[in-house]
Amino acid sequence: MANDNAQSVTTSATVWNGLFKENPTFGLMLGMCPTLAVTTTMEAALTMGISVIFVLIGSNIMISVMRRQLKPHLRILMFTLTIAVFVTIADQFLKAYQPVMSEYLGAYIPLIIVNCIIICRSEACASKQGVWISTVDGLAMGVGFTVSLSLLASIREILASGKWLGMTVLPLAENGGWFVPWAGMGMPVGAFVTLGLLLGLAVHLTKKAKG
Amino acid sequence: MDTIQMLVLGFLSIVIINNFVFTKFLGTCPYIGVSGRLDMAFGMGLAVTFVTTLSGAMTFLLDEYVLMPLHLEVTRYVCYILVIAGAVQLVEMYLRKYFPPLYDSFGIFLPLITTNCVILGICLFLDQWQTNNFLEAVNLSFGAGIGFTLAICIMAGIRENLVFADVPPCLQGAPITLITAGLLTLAFMGFAGMIK
Known part of the structure; x- marks a missing residue:
């Protein structure tokens, strides 16, 4: 992150950074709480991902616009307040149009405020770069986050219930199929262990690619 | 009598059974990032406990006596964040004045x-x-703060010993910590159902 601002940042590099090189979950290891908590079903993960994309883009634009006025010691407070405003908008929107999902996600939507990715991007990117790069960075980071969430949620949902977004993938034993659901995948243990193994895989593949 | 019983049960339930780290995944970032040394973890846990208690009490009062009567629930998150930031600032100033070594190590x-x-x-x-x-x-x-301290201290203790374990290279660092955390939650699930 430190060398981001050393050279001029191009749009394509920003996109590449957000999606792969500094993928929020697998590269930076940020925003773990929602990653672990909302990945029981694919639908919850997607709702969470889209809310995070919205908040990231919104707060990145706002902070980029006011970056010259920011005083260093009040910086973090201004970041969190800006983010809190956008999260309130997202929360009210979900309550109005997606009441079931809003109920299911409960406190995890307001907890986006303290999601480290958003503060990290405000600090590392939006407070230093122009509006366009900040917008692209917000979008790329958000999509990267959503993709990682969906990956984890797919694994957990399929193994816990044999379904994916309501479609049956693995026929359950009780309905005449062969698959016995793994109860552990729906519990906290499934979240931690699956993410641990996925991270291990990511590290392994990165090492292999580097030769 | 009823009040005391309710308080004790509530405290136990939030520390052990509904532990924030193990069942709600809250505070996972410092849990994975900081918990490398036992003394650091303990200090961090106490600081968090103090801030949680202070801001929990203050946001409760704020909610009950200001936001609800005035119907300003929409501004709830912004107010909460302001209260928390204030409480953290307080702890920071206090530590800097009275415990400079601890302040520097954080x-x-x-x-x-x-x-x-x-x-x-x-x-x-x-x-x-x-x-x-x-x-x-x-x-x-x-209780939530104490629960966090408990979790982060257990983890730090395990990680101090994990140094001597022979972990496959690709799992070293964060991945093995996450897997250990998963097994810990499994152990803590044994307490589930102890208190309704």
Whole structure:
């Protein structure tokens, strides 16, 4: 992150950074709480991902616009307040149009405020770069986050219930199929262990690619 | 008598059974990032406990006596964040004045407590559980902080010993910590159902 601002940042590099090189979950290891908590079903993960994309883009634009006025010691407070405003908008929107999902996600939507990715991007990117790069960075980071969430949620949902977004993938034993659901995948243990193994895989593949 | 029983049960339930780290995944970032040394973990846990108790009590009062009567629930999150940031600032100033060595050893982690999910989490869950008793709110906030301290200390203890283990290269660092954390949650699930 430190060398981001050393050279001029191009749009394509920003996109590449957000999606792969500094993928929020697998590269930076940020925003773990929602990653672990909302990945029981694919639908919850997607709702969470889209809310995070919205908040990231919104707060990145706002902070980029006011970056010259920011005083260093009040910086973090201004970041969190800006983010809190956008999260309130997202929360009210979900309550109005997606009441079931809003109920299911409960406190995890307001907890986006303290999601480290958003503060990290405000600090590392939006407070230093122009509006366009900040917008692209917000979008790329958000999509990267959503993709990682969906990956984890797919694994957990399929193994816990044999379904994916309501479609049956693995026929359950009780309905005449062969698959016995793994109860552990729906519990906290499934979240931690699956993410641990996925991270291990990511590290392994990165090492292999580097030769 | 009823009050005492309720307080004790509430405290035990939030420390052991509904531990924020193990069942609600709150505070996972410092849990994975900081918990490398036992003494650091303990200090961090105590600082978080203090801030949680303070901000839990303050947001409860704010909610009950300012936001609800004035119907300003929409501004709830912004107000909560302001209260938490204020509480963290207080702890920072206090530590800098009276415990400079501890203050220096925390470094950047101290202001980052503001973004610790446990703190905002307890403020939000107090509202969601519809706690309407000040004593209970303080008790639960304190319990959440103690639960976090417990979790982060157990993890730090394990990680100090993990140094001697022969972990496959690709799993070293964060991945093995996550897997260990998963097994710990499994152990803590044994307590489930102890208190309704």
